[in-house]
Amino acid sequence: MRCVILGGAGFLGRHVGTAMAAAGNEVWSVDRVTVRPAESAEWLAGEVLTDFSDVASWWPRTGGADVLVHLASTTVPATASADPLADVQGNLLGSLRLLHGLRQQKARPRLLFASSGGAVYGRPQSVPLAETHPTLPMGAYGVTKLAIEHYLRIEEAQHGLPQRVLRLSNPYGPGQRPHAVQGVVAVFAHRALHGLPLSVWGDGSVVRDFVYAGDIGRAFVAAAQHAGHERVFNIGAGSGLSVNDIIAALERLLGVAIAQERQPGRPFDPPVNVLDTRRAHAQLGWQPAVDFDAGLARTLDWLRTQP
Amino acid sequence: MRCVILGGAGFLGRHVGTAMAAAGNEVWSVDRVTVRPAESAEWLAGEVLTDFSDVASWWPRTGGADVLVHLASTTVPATASADPLADVQGNLLGSLRLLHGLRQQKARPRLLFASSGGAVYGRPQSVPLAETHPTLPMGAYGVTKLAIEHYLRIEEAQHGLPQRVLRLSNPYGPGQRPHAVQGVVAVFAHRALHGLPLSVWGDGSVVRDFVYAGDIGRAFVAAAQHAGHERVFNIGAGSGLSVNDIIAALERLLGVAIAQERQPGRPFDPPVNVLDTRRAHAQLGWQPAVDFDAGLARTLDWLRTQP
Numbered sequence: 348m349r350c351v352i353l354g355g356a357g358f359l360g361r362h363v364g365t366a367m368a369a370a371g372n373e374v375w376s377v378d379r380v381t382v383r384p385a386e387s388a389e390w391l392a393g394e395v396l397t398d399f400s401d402v403a404s405w406w407p408r409t410g411g412a413d414v415l416v417h418l419a420s421t422t423v424p425a426t427a428s429a430d431p432l433a434d435v436q437g438n439l440l441g442s443l444r445l446l447h448g449l450r451q452q453k454a455r456p457r458l459l460f461a462s463s464g465g466a467v468y469g470r471p472q473s474v475p476l477a478e479t480h481p482t483l484p485m486g487a488y489g490v491t492k493l494a495i496e497h498y499l500r501i502e503e504a505q506h507g508l509p510q511r512v513l514r515l516s517n518p519y520g521p522g523q524r525p526h527a528v529q530g531v532v533a534v535f536a537h538r539a540l541h542g543l544p545l546s547v548w549g550d551g552s553v554v555r556d557f558v559y560a561g562d563i564g565r566a567f568v569a570a571a572q573h574a575g576h577e578r579v580f581n582i583g584a585g586s587g588l589s590v591n592d593i594i595a596a597l598e599r600l601l602g603v604a605i606a607q608e609r610q611p612g613r614p615f616d617p618p619v620n621v622l623d624t625r626r627a628h629a630q631l632g633w634q635p636a637v638d639f640d641a642g643l644a645r646t647l648d649w650l651r652t653q654p
Numbered sequence: 655m656r657c658v659i660l661g662g663a664g665f666l667g668r669h670v671g672t673a674m675a676a677a678g679n680e681v682w683s684v685d686r687v688t689v690r691p692a693e694s695a696e697w698l699a700g701e702v703l704t705d706f707s708d709v710a711s712w713w714p715r716t717g718g719a720d721v722l723v724h725l726a727s728t729t730v731p732a733t734a735s736a737d738p739l740a741d742v743q744g745n746l747l748g749s750l751r752l753l754h755g756l757r758q759q760k761a762r763p764r765l766l767f768a769s770s771g772g773a774v775y776g777r778p779q780s781v782p783l784a785e786t787h788p789t790l791p792m793g794a795y796g797v798t799k800l801a802i803e804h805y806l807r808i809e810e811a812q813h814g815l816p817q818r819v820l821r822l823s824n825p826y827g828p829g830q831r832p833h834a835v836q837g838v839v840a841v842f843a844h845r846a847l848h849g850l851p852l853s854v855w856g857d858g859s860v861v862r863d864f865v866y867a868g869d870i871g872r873a874f875v876a877a878a879q880h881a882g883h884e885r886v887f888n889i890g891a892g893s894g895l896s897v898n899d900i901i902a903a904l905e906r907l908l909g910v911a912i913a914q915e916r917q918p919g920r921p922f923d924p925p926v927n928v929l930d931t932r933r934a935h936a937q938l939g940w941q942p943a944v945d946f947d948a949g950l951a952r953t954l955d956w957l958r959t960q961p
Binding site (some may be wrong): 440482484505 | 743751786789790792793798800804805
């Protein structure tokens with residue numbers, strides 16, 4: 348099968364592309380930037396440098412697609428909150444243009460959308476969060492992710508586009524940029540490797556679900572083949588780690604004590620977000636294979652190769 | 655109190671404005687068109703002809719607002735489905751600009767938003783639909799209504815804007831245009847008055863919740879004063895009428911048999927949509943006061959005055 352990854356040049360793109368290629372697929376990237384480094388992109392059959400939402404600009408050049416992985420995003424939670432209008436324009440309108448463009452090409456690939464299990468539910472009424480939990484996002488990023496989910500469901504009902512939604516928890520792993528505004532594992536691991544102190548909001552007790560990016564890649568492979576009636580799947584570790592747990596794991600793996608600078612807590616951070624991943628296990632036959640210490644060790648190995 | 659109605663020149667604007675004025679408020683309209691007919695707009699203290707989302711263009715001219723009723727919409731369900739991008743641009747981005755503009759004016763009026771109880775829930779899992787029912791809209795119109803609800807909740811949590819959401823069922827009453835693409839009561843009543851046959855989709859058994867527009871006006875007055883912790887309220891009759899029931903009521907009131915032309919059913923119409931309005935009753939002290947035959951008689955009286 349031909350798999351086209353929208354946003355294939357990003358951190359998750361490489362992990363999904365690697366897993367899709369290992370499963371025997373021909374994998375293309377559609378992104379505004381090229382996949383780097385090119386020498387380690389043996390998973391890549393080809394790429395088109397363009398805006399993912401302009402379907403006519405890439406569909407003929409990839410030769411179409413059987414599976415379309417939609418990882419493209421112009422925002423992260425912090426930038427979406429800072430400018431919700433730009434978030435809507437880039438992501439929501441971009442995704443609507445994508446759906447419209449696919450219809451115009453009379454193209455009905457299976458579309459796999461990377462939504463956010465950390466953003467669409469809002470403050471948990473119970474933990475772990477199942478897919479049936481109310482969706483009351485507490486930030487703009489979750490509002491647009493959720494709206495895109497709705498448009499996909501409508502597109503399938505009214506126009507027959509097959510689709511699956513993967514609500515990802517917090518991904519981490521090799522390739523995650525350590526200087527970004529999100530990705531606490533990459534940021535902390537990079538700073539710890541370089542002997543720099545860590546900035547910790549509040550008392551470090553905030554708990555999140557961290558999932559290894561390679562496991563996310565395998566989840567997309569499973570979702571590409573899913574035949575059941577469910578459409579939305581939580582993809583996460585299914586268990587939580589606090590910020591303090593991450594620091595303890597880094598100290599364990601590096602064999603050093605890591606200095607910390609405490610910052611005031613952020614009142615809108617829910618104290619706990621852990622996904623219930625039983626549906627993905629039962630329906631996709633998927634569960635995470637890489638535990639946190641092993642995934643963190645691989646992340647540190649990769650960071651050591653970076654300037 | 656000063657009440658500014660965004661979209662005050664529309665069908666619901668007049669009913670909300672009349673109720674707000676009767677409750678002692680100074681009522682302004684902000685709309686791209688003027689309130690007509692001017693001679694029957696004794697409820698209106700003043701109006702500003704502008705785009706509701708451009709807050710700087712109207713806020714100084716109304717002298718601000720204590721209560722802001724957001725009825726402005728550039729679409730109805732059919733036009734939103736036909737062009738979801740325009741729906742997002744007009745309604746979702748317009749509402750985000752409104753929130754941004756209010757923040758820039760350092761204005762924190764209470765914002766009352768007209769959402770759609772017919773669109774945000776999607777296919778009912780149980781009837782009547784309570785506010786806690788899952789929100790899985792089956793059309794673009796419901797997706798943007800729901801997204802605006804989310805942005806309002808976030809705006810209150812992060813920036814202190816007091817807000818209430820009124821999820822309206824199908825409004826009808828005097829002033830509803832009989833030549834529009836929605837508003838089955840007005841369309842049927844107008845055609846019946848003129849001896850024209852009615853177009854009925856399917857077998858006429860589709861059930862909807864019809865609420866008299868004057869009762870909606872009273873619901874906004876109650877929501878302007880609500881002090882409890884709930885934010886979302888269904889506003890409807892709380893009971894359902896089929897299309898055939900509406901025709902029977904018209905035949906009863908007009909004393910004639912009405913010809914019908916049956917059209918194929920529309921597969922995406924849920925068979926039943928009836929709202930559970932117990933929360934509005936308990937929290938707002940509101941319930942509908944005008945039963946369907948009385949409201950229909952007033953609608954017919956108004957239509958008889960129209961060319």
